[in-house]
Amino acid sequence: MNLIVPPEFLDSGGLNVREFVTAILFGAMMTDDLSDLSDVAAFYDELGKKTLSAWEDEYKTHDDVQTACHIVGHTNCVLDLACGYGRVSLALAELGCEVYGLDISPVLIADAKADSNHLKNLHYSVGDMRELPYEESFFDKVLCFWASFAHLIKEGDQLACLNEIYRVLKPEGYCFMVLMDPSHEFWQTLLSQSDSRVVFPQYYKAHPPIFVHNEETLKDLVGKTSFEKFELERRTMNHSKRLVMHLYKR
Ligand SMILES: C[S@@+](CC[C@H](N)C(=O)[O-])C[C@H]1O[C@@H](n2cnc3c(N)ncnc32)[C@H](O)[C@@H]1O
Numbered sequence: 157m158n159l160i161v162p163p164e165f166l167d168s169g170g171l172n173v174r175e176f177v178t179a180i181l182f183g184a185m186m187t188d189d190l191s192d193l194s195d196v197a198a199f200y201d202e203l204g205k206k207t208l209s210a211w212e213d214e215y216k217t218h219d220d221v222q223t224a225c226h227i228v229g230h231t232n233c234v235l236d237l238a239c240g241y242g243r244v245s246l247a248l249a250e251l252g253c254e255v256y257g258l259d260i261s262p263v264l265i266a267d268a269k270a271d272s273n274h275l276k277n278l279h280y281s282v283g284d285m286r287e288l289p290y291e292e293s294f295f296d297k298v299l300c301f302w303a304s305f306a307h308l309i310k311e312g313d314q315l316a317c318l319n320e321i322y323r324v325l326k327p328e329g330y331c332f333m334v335l336m337d338p339s340h341e342f343w344q345t346l347l348s349q350s351d352s353r354v355v356f357p358q359y360y361k362a363h364p365p366i367f368v369h370n371e372e373t374l375k376d377l378v379g380k381t382s383f384e385k386f387e388l389e390r391r392t393m394n395h396s397k398r399l400v401m402h403l404y405k406r
Contacts, residue, residue, distance in 0.1 A: 189312050190286055193260060196307050196364045200261035203360075205241035208264070212243070212302065216394035220301055221247040223393060227332050228253060231296040235324065237285050238304030242268030242278075249278035256290070258283045286316035290324045298324070298331040303398075305333055309354045309367040311377070318381045322405055329405045337390055337397035338370040374401060 200208075212220075224244045228234050231253050236245040239257030241264045249255040249272065257280045259265050265282045272278045283289050285300075286308070298321050308314045321331050336343055346355035347368055357363045369377070371388050378386045378401075385404040390397060 190316060191308075191310050191313050193284065193307070193313075195362075197260045197262070199362060199364050200240070200259075201263040204263050205267035208240055209243070212394070216396075217243050219394035220244060224248055224299055224301070225251060227299065227330075228297060233295050233297075235288075235290070235295045235298045237298055237300040237321070238307075239268065239280070240264050240302070240304075242271060242280065244299065244301055245278060245280070246272055246275075249275045253277065255279070256281070256295070258285065258288065260284055286313055286320060288320045288324050292323045293326045293329075294324050296326055296329055298329070300331070300333040303334060303336045303366075305335060306366045306368065307364060309365050314367070314377055315380055318378065318383070318403070321403065322382050325405045327405060331401075331403040333401040333403065334393065335369055335374075335399045335401060336366075337399050338368050339390075340397055343368050369399070371399070374399075378403070 209217075221244060224236075225247060228248055228251065233254045234248060234256070236242075236248065236255060236257045239245045239259050240261075242257050245255050245257035245268065255278050257265075257268060257278070259268070259280075259282065262282045265280050268280050272280070281289060285304070305314070305317065308317055325331065338344070338347070342357075343355065346357065347353065349355070353368050353370075353373060354365050355368055356365050374386075374388060382405075383403045384406040387402040389400045389402070391400055392398070393400070
């Protein structure tokens, strides 16, 4: 069993016994309940910026960046969750707000940092979207592009992530999350071969499994979180159909 002591305990200048026991129990709970995602990190480490940027080329990225900039507007502080090599974070930081990019792949974060040394308002970290290294009520907005959430295939992992997004959002905060459109023929074919909503795409070797949500499964999931309001929308983004989730903290 690995133990994780949440940073807020360590930053407080010392632990009393009660805090120490709570920290140990918290650490045990987090590490034992969550899945090992090292295969996902290794997959993206191997792809690196070169392959990912070829998949989602400049033309498509331009569309995502426009959407992101429109959402962020005059926002002060935004999290690009599962930011990859930073194609969205970089454009947002150029708008002038404080941008935090977090990704589980050290290689992609290194690629992202290499492109952004000149920007003091862009902060990258290697980390896990189920255990965010930020204080509560830190962000005005959280964005999660290109179906990154689909890598969480267990409900416990998905809830951990949504609860973390809720925790780090300020009151009146908003999260924009892009998922794949389950009605697309590609996902329909894979779903027909699976007895659950977990599928195994074959378009690249060793692709990690993906969870394909639809409106009903998302409604059930979000109903188990603290989000007071959410909306779902099918929309065409970067020339593909997507299912978009809007989450609001009150
Ligand atoms: C398809 S890429 C999208 C990257 C980025 N959002 C974009 O639009 O360019 C999916 C990303 O999710 C990241 N990822 C997967 N699971 C993660 C986790 N548990 N925590 C943080 N990042 C994760 C991967 O490393 C990868 O960079």
